[in-house]
Amino acid sequence: MSGADMAAGTSRQIVLGRHDELKKRQRMVIDVDGTGIGVYFVGEEVRAYLNICPHMGGPVCQGKIMPRTLELVADNGKSLGLGFSKEQLHIVCPWHGFEFDMLTGRHPIDKNVGLTPIPVQVSNGDVVLTVREPRP
Amino acid sequence: MTEHSIPNFREIGEITGSTDSRDVLAHATRQAARNFDDYLIVDVDAHVSEDHFWSEIIDLIDNDVLRQIGQHQVKGFGGSNALLNISPGLSLQSVGGRIGHQGRREPVNDDSVHRFISTARRSMDAMGLDYQVVFPSAMLLLGMHPQDEIEVALAKAFNRWMIERILPIDSRMKGLLYLPFNSPEACEELVERYGDTEGIIGFTVCSTRNKPVHHDCYMRLYSMIQELDKPLAFHSGYHWGDPSFAQLNRFLSMHALSFTHYNQIHLTNWIVNAMPERFPKLNMLWVESGLAWIPFLMQRLDHEVLMRPSEAPGLKRLPSEYMREMYYTSQPLERTNMKLLEATMEAMNAETQLLYSSDWPHWDWDSPATIDSLPFLSEQAKRNILGLNAARLFKLDTARRKPLAEDVLANRPKTAS
Numbered sequence: 001m002s003g004a005d006m007a008a009g010t011s012r013q014i015v016l017g018r019h020d021e022l023k024k025r026q027r028m029v030i031d032v033d034g035t036g037i038g039v040y041f042v043g044e045e046v047r048a049y050l051n052i053c054p055h056m057g058g059p060v061c062q063g064k065i066m067p068r069t070l071e072l073v074a075d076n077g078k079s080l081g082l083g084f085s086k087e088q089l090h091i092v093c094p095w096h097g098f099e100f101d102m103l104t105g106r107h108p109i110d111k112n113v114g115l116t117p118i119p120v121q122v123s124n125g126d127v128v129l130t131v132r133e134p135r136p
Numbered sequence: 137m138t139e140h141s142i143p144n145f146r147e148i149g150e151i152t153g154s155t156d157s158r159d160v161l162a163h164a165t166r167q168a169a170r171n172f173d174d175y176l177i178v179d180v181d182a183h184v185s186e187d188h189f190w191s192e193i194i195d196l197i198d199n200d201v202l203r204q205i206g207q208h209q210v211k212g213f214g215g216s217n218a219l220l221n222i223s224p225g226l227s228l229q230s231v232g233g234r235i236g237h238q239g240r241r242e243p244v245n246d247d248s249v250h251r252f253i254s255t256a257r258r259s260m261d262a263m264g265l266d267y268q269v270v271f272p273s274a275m276l277l278l279g280m281h282p283q284d285e286i287e288v289a290l291a292k293a294f295n296r297w298m299i300e301r302i303l304p305i306d307s308r309m310k311g312l313l314y315l316p317f318n319s320p321e322a323c324e325e326l327v328e329r330y331g332d333t334e335g336i337i338g339f340t341v342c343s344t345r346n347k348p349v350h351h352d353c354y355m356r357l358y359s360m361i362q363e364l365d366k367p368l369a370f371h372s373g374y375h376w377g378d379p380s381f382a383q384l385n386r387f388l389s390m391h392a393l394s395f396t397h398y399n400q401i402h403l404t405n406w407i408v409n410a411m412p413e414r415f416p417k418l419n420m421l422w423v424e425s426g427l428a429w430i431p432f433l434m435q436r437l438d439h440e441v442l443m444r445p446s447e448a449p450g451l452k453r454l455p456s457e458y459m460r461e462m463y464y465t466s467q468p469l470e471r472t473n474m475k476l477l478e479a480t481m482e483a484m485n486a487e488t489q490l491l492y493s494s495d496w497p498h499w500d501w502d503s504p505a506t507i508d509s510l511p512f513l514s515e516q517a518k519r520n521i522l523g524l525n526a527a528r529l530f531k532l533d534t535a536r537r538k539p540l541a542e543d544v545l546a547n548r549p550k551t552a553s
C-alpha cells in the first residue's frame with residue numbers, strides 16, 4: 001500500500017496496546033496487511049510514520065535512532081566542535097542516512113522533506129492507530 | 137471500526153549490518169515488482185565488499201616476498217587491508233554506523249557456491265538486476281600507493297581471483313579487468329593475457345592517481361584495448377591525503393568534491409590532447425562521478441578551447457561534442473533539482489550514453505528506481521539507461537536472467553522488513 005493509497009480510502013482504528021507498557025520502548029515497527037508503520041514513544045508523546053522514506057522509498061523506520069548532531073558555536077563565533085543534542089532524537093533511514101526529527105518527522109536541514117505521518121493517539125490509556133484502507 | 141486484534145499483524149525488526157540483503161532491499165524489490173520487473177537491468181558498478189575475501193586474493197600474489205608480507209599482515213594488524221594504502225575516509229563511510237550496509241557482514245549458510253556469489257546474487261535478485269559488474273572497492277586508492285610493484289601484484293592477483301573463482305560460477309556476474317596504470321607495461325601484459333577472456337567485458341583504471349592519461353607510455357595499451365573493442369573505464373574515487381582535499385574537514389565535503397575531481401582531470405587531458413581523434417574507436421566510460429560535473433566540464437572546455445585553439449590543435453570538434461559520444465555511469469545521481477538534471481541528461485545524450493550503476497552496498501548507492509522514477513524520461517529512455525545501453529556497449533545477451541520480483545519477495549528470509 002502506498003502513501004497515496006492510504007490517504008484515499010476509508011479508515012479503521014487499531015489498538016496497539018497499553019500506552020504504559022509500550023512507552024517503555026522507544027519504537028515499534030509493525031506491518032499491517034502489508035503496510036509498514038513505525039510508532040515512536042517520546043516521553044508521553046506518541047508519533048507514527050509510514051515506513052517509506054521520502055528520499056527513495058527505503059524502510060526509514062527500521063534504521064537507527066540517533067540523537068541530533070549539533071554544531072556547537074561559542075558566543076564569539078568560535079567552534080566548540082560537534083555535540084549530541086540532549087533533547088532531539090532522529091529517525092535515521094538505513095538506506096542512505098536521511099535523518100528526521102522523531103516528533104515532527106521533518107528533515108533537520110530541508111524542512112520540505114518529511115515522513116508521512118499516520119494518525120495515532122492515546123485513548124483511555126490505549127495507543128490507537130488510524131490506518132486508512134485503500135479504495136477497493 | 138476499532139479492532140483489538142490486528143489481522144496479518146507482525147512486528148518487524150531493525151535493519152543492521154548483518155541483515156540479509158534481500159530484507160534490506162525488500163522495498164527495492166517491491167519497486168521492481170510494481171514498475172520495471174520486465175526491464176533488462178544491468179548494474180555497471182557494484183562492490184561486493186571483497187575485503188571479506190581479501191586473504192584469498194593475497195594468497196594468489198605471484199611474488200613470493202610480497203605474498204609472504206601480505207599473508208603476515210592478514211593475520212595481524214593489516215587484516216582485510218593487508219598491503220593496501222587505505223585512507224581514513226574509508227572508515228567514515230557508514231556515518232558512524234547509521235548506514236549499516238556499508239561494510240556489511242551478513243550470514244551466508246549456503247556452502248555450495250563461493251560466498252561472494254551468494255551475497256551478490258541476493259542483491260542482484262532483490263534489485264531486479266540481470267547483470268552486475270563487480271568492482272574491487274578495496275583497490276580504489278591503489279593508484280596512490282607509493283609502491284608501484286604492490287599495485288601490480290594485487291592487480292594480477294585480483295584479476296586471477298575474479299577470472300578463475302568468481303566469473304565462471306555465474307554468468308550474470310561480469311568483470312572489468314583491473315589495470316595497474318602506474319605501470320603501463322604490466323597493464324599491457326594483463327590485457328594481452330586476459331583481454332578476450334569470457335566475462336571480462338572491459339578494462340578499468342582507478343582514477344585516483346597522478347598520472348597524465350595522454351602520456352606516450354600508454355599509447356600501446358590504448359591501441360590494444362581499441363583492437364579488442366571493449367570499453368576503457370575510469371573509476372573515480374577519493375583521496376583525503378591530496379593537498380587540496382586535506383583542507384576539507386568533513387568526509388562529505390571531501391567526498392562531494394574528490395569523486396568528480398579525478399575524472400575531470402583525466403577527461404580534460406583526454407580531450408585537450410585529442411585522444412578521441414587518435415583512438416576514435418576506443419569507447420570511454422566514466423564511472424561514479426554522478427552527472428552534475430558533465431555539463432560543467434563541457435561548458436568550461438568549450439569556452440576555453442574556442443579562445444585558445446592553438447593549445448588543443450588536434451581537436452576537430454568542440455570538447456562537448458566528444459564528451460557526448462562517451463559513456464557515463466549514473467550513480468550517485470544528483471536528483472535535487474529536476475530541471476537541472478533534465479538539462480544535464482539532454483546535454484550528454486543520456487538516452488544513449490548513460491548506464492545505470494548501483495554502487496551497492498556503498499552508503500550512497502542508487503536503486504533502479506532512481507532512474508525509473510524520473511518524471512521527464514520516456515519509457516524507452518528508462519529502458520536504455522537501465523540496461524539496453526550497457527547491453528549494446530558490452531555486447532550482452534538481452535534475454536531475461538533474473539527471477540521474478542514477486543518470487544524474490546516470497547522467498548526472502550523476512551528477518552527484518
Ligand code: FES
Binds near residue numbers: 053094095098
Ligand atoms: S531511501 Fe531513505 S535515505 Fe534514501
